[in-house]
Amino acid sequence: MKKTIITVVGKDRVGIIAKVCVYLSQNNINILDIAQTIVDGYFNMMMVVDTAGASKNHDMIADELSDIGKELGVQILAQQEDIFNMMHRV
Amino acid sequence: MIGINEVIETNEMIRHMNLDVRTITMGISLLDCVGKDLSDTCDKIYKKITESAKDLVETGEEISKTYGIPIVNKRISVTPIALVGGSVCESEDDFVKIAQTLDEAAIACKVNFIGGYSAIVSKSMTKADELLIRSIPKALSVTGRVCSSVNAGSTKTGINMDAVRLIGEMIKETAYLTRENDSCGCSKFVVFCNAPDDNPFMAGAFHGVSEADRVINVGVSGPGVVKSALEAVRGESFEVLCETIKKTAFKITRVGQLVAKEASERLGVPFGIIDLSLAPTPAVGDSVGEILEEIGLEFAGAPGTTAALALLNDQVKKGGVMASSYVGGLSGAFIPVSEDQRMIDAVAAGALSLEKLEAMTCVCSVGLDMIAIPGDTKATTIAGIIADEMALGMVNQKTTAVRVIPVYGKGVGEQAEFGGLLGYAPIMPVNSFSCDAFVQRAGRIPAPIHSFKN
Numbered sequence: 001m002k003k004t005i006i007t008v009v010g011k012d013r014v015g016i017i018a019k020v021c022v023y024l025s026q027n028n029i030n031i032l033d034i035a036q037t038i039v040d041g042y043f044n045m046m047m048v049v050d051t052a053g054a055s056k057n058h059d060m061i062a063d064e065l066s067d068i069g070k071e072l073g074v075q076i077l078a079q080q081e082d083i084f085n086m087m088h089r090v
Numbered sequence: 091m092i093g094i095n096e097v098i099e100t101n102e103m104i105r106h107m108n109l110d111v112r113t114i115t116m117g118i119s120l121l122d123c124v125g126k127d128l129s130d131t132c133d134k135i136y137k138k139i140t141e142s143a144k145d146l147v148e149t150g151e152e153i154s155k156t157y158g159i160p161i162v163n164k165r166i167s168v169t170p171i172a173l174v175g176g177s178v179c180e181s182e183d184d185f186v187k188i189a190q191t192l193d194e195a196a197i198a199c200k201v202n203f204i205g206g207y208s209a210i211v212s213k214s215m216t217k218a219d220e221l222l223i224r225s226i227p228k229a230l231s232v233t234g235r236v237c238s239s240v241n242a243g244s245t246k247t248g249i250n251m252d253a254v255r256l257i258g259e260m261i262k263e264t265a266y267l268t269r270e271n272d273s274c275g276c277s278k279f280v281v282f283c284n285a286p287d288d289n290p291f292m293a294g295a296f297h298g299v300s301e302a303d304r305v306i307n308v309g310v311s312g313p314g315v316v317k318s319a320l321e322a323v324r325g326e327s328f329e330v331l332c333e334t335i336k337k338t339a340f341k342i343t344r345v346g347q348l349v350a351k352e353a354s355e356r357l358g359v360p361f362g363i364i365d366l367s368l369a370p371t372p373a374v375g376d377s378v379g380e381i382l383e384e385i386g387l388e389f390a391g392a393p394g395t396t397a398a399l400a401l402l403n404d405q406v407k408k409g410g411v412m413a414s415s416y417v418g419g420l421s422g423a424f425i426p427v428s429e430d431q432r433m434i435d436a437v438a439a440g441a442l443s444l445e446k447l448e449a450m451t452c453v454c455s456v457g458l459d460m461i462a463i464p465g466d467t468k469a470t471t472i473a474g475i476i477a478d479e480m481a482l483g484m485v486n487q488k489t490t491a492v493r494v495i496p497v498y499g500k501g502v503g504e505q506a507e508f509g510g511l512l513g514y515a516p517i518m519p520v521n522s523f524s525c526d527a528f529v530q531r532a533g534r535i536p537a538p539i540h541s542f543k544n
Contacts, residue, residue, distance in 0.1 A: 005097055035094040046094045059155050077101065079158035081092060086344040088096040 003032065003081045004051050004058065006065060010074025012043035020047070020076065023068055027061065028053045043074070048081070100341075104159055108314035108376040109342065111349045112369050113163040114150050115290035116359065117297035117305040118142045120169040120206075128178045132191040135174070139166060139195035139204075142304055142359075147200045149356050153349055161349060163511075166196065167295035167307075168206035176218035182225035189229035189236050196235040203278075205295035207238040210285070213247040213534065223253065226260050230275035231267035237278045237293035241285035243480040245487045249283065249535040251477065257281050258473030258529070262496060265465065269498035272506040276495040277428075277460060281476055283483030283490045288363050289419040294456070294491060305362035306354045307419060310346030311369040312338075314376045316406075320384040331385065332405050339366065339409030347414045365419030366410030367455065368402075370430035372513035378402075378423050379432025390425075390433055391442030399423060400453035420489060422455030428508060428515035429460055437516050444475075444518050452482050457491035462506040462515035465498040472496065474525035477535075485538050 008016060017034075024031060024047075033048040051061065062078040069076030103109035123134035143166050150164040168174075171188055179185045189207050196204040207229055209219040226238050240257060243249035261276055268275030280294040287298020290307035297305070319338040323330050346364045354361035370378045379390040385398045403422045411417050425447065427433045436442040444461065451457045457479050463472075476492045483490030497506040500517055507514045 005092070007097055007101060009101070033091065037094055037098075039098060044094065044098055046097050048091065059152070062155055062158075077158050080156050082348055083157040083159060083345060084092045084097055084100055086348045087100050087341045088092065 004049050004061075005079050005081050005084060006047040006049055007077045007079075008045040008069065008074050009042055010069075010072070013072070016043070016072055016074060017045065019068060019072060020065070023065065024049060027056055029061070101158070103312070103315045107312070107318045108371070108373060109312050109345070110160040110162050111308060111346055112311040112367070113165050113290050113309040114146070114161060114349065114353050115165045115167055115295055115307050115309065116143050116146050116357070117167045117288065117301055117307060117362065119297055119301065119303045120174045121299070124174060124177060128184050128187060131175065131178045132188060135188065136191050136195050139168065139192070140198045143199040143201065145357060149353060153352050153356070156352070157348065159345060159349065163202055165201050165290070165292060165295065166199065166204045167290070167297045168192065168204065169297050169299065170206060170208040170210055172209035172216070172219045172222040173299070175222065176216065179218060179221060182221055182228065185222050185225040186229045186232065189225070189233050192236050193233035201235070203235050203237050203292045205237040205239065205292050206297055207236050208240060208296040210241045211250050211253045212241050212244040213250060215250070215253055220256070223256055223260060226279060227263035227267050227275070230264050230278050237295065239280045239282060239285065239294045239296060241282045242476070243283035243484050245284055245484050246537055248537040249477060249480045249484055251529070251534050252532060254281070254476050254480065255470070255473045255529050257476060258469040261472050261494065262469045265496045265498045272500070272508060273465070273495050273497045274508045274512065277493065277508050277512050280491050280493040283480040284488060286419055286489060290365050291367065291369065291420060293493060301362070302360055304359045306350060306357065306359050307362040307365065308346050308350035308353070309365040309367055309369065309419065310342055311367065312342040313368045313370050313378050313381055315342055316368065317375070317377070317381045317384050320381065328401070332401065335402060335405035336409035339406040340413045343410040343413035361416070363416045363418030364410070364414040366406060366414070366417055366421040367419070368406055368423040370424060370426065371511060372429055372431055374431060377430045377432040378425055379430050379436055383432065389436040389439055389441035391436045391446045395446065396449050396453055399425070399450050403454040420455040424456060424459060425450055425454060426460035428462065428506070428513040429511065434514070434516060437518055444520060448478060448482070451479065451490055452486060456489055457493070459491065459493050460495070460512065460515060461493070462495045462497050462517045463520045464501045464517055465496050466501070467496045467520050470524070470526045470529040471520060471522070473529045475520070477529070481535070
């Protein structure tokens, strides 16, 4: 199973996680893990999700999440996890 | 499982430190495109390139989206055209016709550069080689995306001084023919010693005869990431400095390896090599000059620069080699003046001279790169500069190159504007003492002895 990492970076506000979760649920994307932290005053959230059952492809999901980010004034990225594994695991 | 801090680190590199994959370059052999006449050959070349690379740009963009990493350039390199056109080109204009075909194919594939308008003449020239070299000024002035290169020397063969002398004249002519755009035609031409067959970077990319029919080579970059990592270790020992560069180079290269494998798989073309190069751009925070400053120099060019660059280049290779199964191309730190804002600043401040740049090229890839010189520099002087650089490569068994732009109508104190990734450059003074009698000798400089290393 190829996992996708969704990250949200920006100013914290009410409803960010809620809005992202609603989108994921509507598109049948399962959340495997969530972590969040504050770096330099910015809200950073990471979700590990499984898109195997999703009706949409990666590009579409990435675009739609990016649009949701714009509405919320935060940056949302969806990236396949390989890039992080390659960089941080020997 | 991957941790949030690792995810943040990677994305910070992309977002704020200009981490990117600089180029996916598809090498395409044109050896099977030699037709019964010139027009048949051009048709075959156009067909092979456009069929092989039709999905290159789109695939690059898809991969970029999958991993959230910018892939800046998608490019094509082809078999040196002197080999392909040898039997069908009888004049310089015939070769120019092939250059135009390459340009059209590049436009059709939506790649920004196509390399391989080249000749390999490290020992001597065939008639076709000479015709191609003589056609370079016209070819570069009537096309927009074609890049040209000549390999004029090697450790095994010595330096072909007849070619070097001719190239000096051709660079001047290219500068004149593209005078409307600050002689920018010269920015698409490079002369090499020990040119690699698998270099993905322009202007010197060509698909060598030792290569497969098609291949994917990837050039990584990331000077900004190295610079940021070094900010955290100011004042620390050389050991800490070197470890930091090595680890960072490893991370950058792993991304290149991922992208290369993915591109190779999606395009159904074998993976060739990763080129581990620190390739700067004119963007702020994407500069090799800045890394040298972070290592401890006031400006690139200050005493200590050659040592700092040697250290940087070596650590980039040491970190990168473990990150990829196959490393090749030019692999090292690039020091193109016009494409690196802090190098430009160093020249403007009077810290960096042509002679210091020459010394720096002894310890890094690739050579005197993107250097604007006065338009009235003599062809023989340019040939002398090339010969010096070739000698460094020949004796030290490394690749060296020269890409100088004698900017027509401009002199020291003025500036040349090339636009885009090529940037702008202050015109640097050139030693004006003559080397005419040296350059005008016919023949070649013999290969050096490989013993008695002193």
